[in-house]
Amino acid sequence: MKVSGAVPPVLETRGVTKRFGRIVANHDISIRLEKGEIIALLGENGAGKSTLMNVLFGLYRPSSGSILIDGEEVSFASPREAIAKGLGMVHQHFMLVPTLTVTQNIILGDEPVILGHVLYRAARRRVVELSERYGLHVDPDARLEDLSVGLQQRVEILKALYREARVLILDEPTAVLTPLEVEELFSVLRRLAEGGTSIIIITHKLEEVMSLSSRVYVLRRGELVGERRTSETDAAELANFMVGRDVVLSVERGEAVAAPEPILRLEAVSVRGARGIPALRGLSLGVGPGEILGIAGVEGNGQAELCDLVVGLARPDSGRIVFHGRDISALSLKRRMEAGIGYVPQDRRGSGLVLPFSVEENLALGSCEGPPLCRRGFLDFRALRENALRLMEDYDIRGAGPEVSVSTLSGGNQQKVILAREFSRKPDFLLVAQPTRGLDVGAIEYVYRRILQLKAGGTAILLISMELEEIFALSDRIAVLHGGELAFEAPTSRTNEIEVGEHMIRGRTDRRAS
């Protein structure tokens, strides 16, 4: 290598574009990473961060553009080739085998062998040596499932270092860590960078960017919208980049009834999540008739648990859920539906519909226990068909007849099937989660119009969305969920996207303010 010439970046992308069918997940992205540098890729969910990383790691092939390592163009057909070139990835969902030991996990796929026999003693020595060199202490003989999540992540990092990774890519590394573990991780990463390892962290948390990285790239909707030195920017500017000031889909929202008595109220509700960690902490909120309360927040801040609680898939550990003045915390899901609670779930294909069932069957779900769809325990197929035809007409469900499997419909029409089913029961309260995820503009507009129609009819609506534009387009009031707590609440007319966006990312800015 020439002494005079500038050292090429360790990793560089030039105009990388990745399309899936008609969807452009990454458009013309150029980033570079110098030796020993920590950069951050910042963006909301669905901004294209993970796609870009999967392109870098050889899981996807770029549709156009190129990747350069040490100034040389490379093309990876598989992760193995990326690993061979010195890339190491720490996945958000760990790629570790819980029943194997730390040593086994680290060497898996790259074991020192003689005639097929793993040299476990040598491997163990190597692991001990690595963990000492980088200060990543972990018992090499422990079974992985006995380790804390923080230590498991450490094993993931060691796995990359064992393969002599010069570039370490971490996808949402702090999502599952406790604050203490986050601190430890950061000091480990800083130490690695000082030793010459280059690091990319993918995140949507501003404070991590500010405290760890030297440069930051901001992605929005698959495009690079900004690049800054961390020392020359601040959280507000980054939040601005991240959320953007794009056109808000404008809809005539109509006036909310002033200070109505809430139809549904959560009173200091707390619940534990999957790992026993509190997912909701003393959450209180209420929605009145003819009102839409929009819950903004980054995914994973308690939205899923909130949905489960309200519809009756989970019981609160403490606190109450009050509906029409009655405590319904202990009521079953079915009873709640009968009492007038409707639900449009986020995962429409997984929990909203029974995909192999026909449109008419899906439309009848939940109301086929008695007349008019069912008589003496037998389904009345003629009534089912009539019900379907009427709703398909009313809700403009197109693309198939009532007898066709709902899986053949487009996303927009599938969502219309769910709306038709739920709305036709005339619920007093409706919970809508991510109603327009993956839909095209036309369908979005339709869904918005329908939701607003329902609201005009006096239904109380709780809207949960990770998309700020949606929250602003529909809500009368906006609340921000952060770390299972209500970080912010205000009428839509008295706040803006920047303010809400900042609370989404940083939680409560002033703890004493009410």
Add this chain to the structure above:
Amino acid sequence: MSGFAAVLLAPQLLEATIRLSTPVTFAALAAVVCERSGITNIAMEGIMLVGAFFSAYVGWLTGNPWIGLLGGLVAGAAFSLLFAWATVSLHINHVVAGAIMNILAFGLTRYLMMVCYGRQGTSEAVPLTLDHYRLRVPLLSNIPYLGSAVFNQTPLVYLSLISVAALAWTFARTRFGLSLTASGEHPMALETLGRSVYRVRYQAVLLSGLLCGLAGAFLSIENSNSFTEGMTNGRGFIALAANIAGGWQPVGVFLASLFFGLVDAAQLRAQSIGLIHLPSEIFLVFPYIATIVAVAGLVRKSRPPAAVGKDFNVEGGGD
């Protein structure tokens, strides 16, 4: 009292236990290999049956039981590859595919009986069986009680003992064993480290086919001299139970198979010396009852591989 002692302490009982457990041991090891790689295999019964038929047929044609054994191995391997293709490449539900394999094996062997021998029921006897090559290990066979039972055995019995040790070693020490375990616990982890899960699972199913072939050969050309339709008699399913009771570990599975062999041997012996006067059908039920008891008693203590029975699809694994 003395009658029971006579049954349980006779060296013949231990000898019979080992012999009766041998096919179950092979098939249970087959189950271990398959399930540790993530493939639920209920087709051992069928693969074993096919192996038994071809061992007897090839052994009869050639007059050489060793070539017969080879025939059984090849048939077991080929039949199991069909299963691998169905489960790994075509992504068919493992239990459905396994059930079909079993039905296919029963139909196929019955059909082949007609084609090859022109009759149903039992095939022609092979002129020479593997029992002819019984090997008395010098010195070791002189150990009292144990010696005559364990060290004066036929070839496949020894091979089953060697297989247990070899597979235990494979899982504990080799790269293949580590890959198998990873493939059954967290296939995506293995795939992202650059090792093909499809390949590992094909290898596992193939190896299990060979083991089932050995089990079949034992039944038709070592323990007897001919093939009889349905001669596996549920051993493939008892092996499945042994796999669970043995905690998906070669040695554990061997002990569980021995237990089933012991129950079987004890009932045969009790029946033959007329120790207890019960209808013989009752005795025949013993091994199956033992299966239920053992599985019900032990199943909660062991944990299956996390990804067993779950389809793995590389293309769908992205996103």
